[in-house]
Amino acid sequence: MWVWVVIAVVFLFLITRTMQENASSTRSGAAALIGTVADGAALVALTLGVFGLLLALVFGVIPGTGPRLAGSALYATLLWSAGLLVAGVLLILLSGGIRRLGGSPASAPALRGGH
Secondary structure, eight states: OHHHHHHHHHHHHHHHHHHHHHHHHOSOHHHHHHHHHHHHHHHHHHHHHHHHHHHHIIIIISOOSSOOOOTHHHHHHHHHHHHHHHHHHHHHHHHHHHHHHTOOOOOOOOOOTTO
16 A cells, blocks of 8 residues: 555656746746646656556566466557557657747846846
């Protein structure tokens, strides 16, 4: 049970960190929020894609006793995993485009003469 709590805490940390970075990289609050949601969905998709590839590796490629993935089940697991990985990468690229549409943040005033 504690493993899921650790996973949830790490996920929330990454999302809040992303939210802070998105808020500081664009003027639009809506663009920062949409970019954060896209980044969160990308994180979930990439995690599930990697998990699916690990399942295919353990249950389909490495020989051993116990449950096996073979034939259409292995093929479907690999396709879903690849699809989730591609979706995650596209969501990351999409979130960057959304932030750019929101405009760049206002620059800080330059210091002059040591003041």
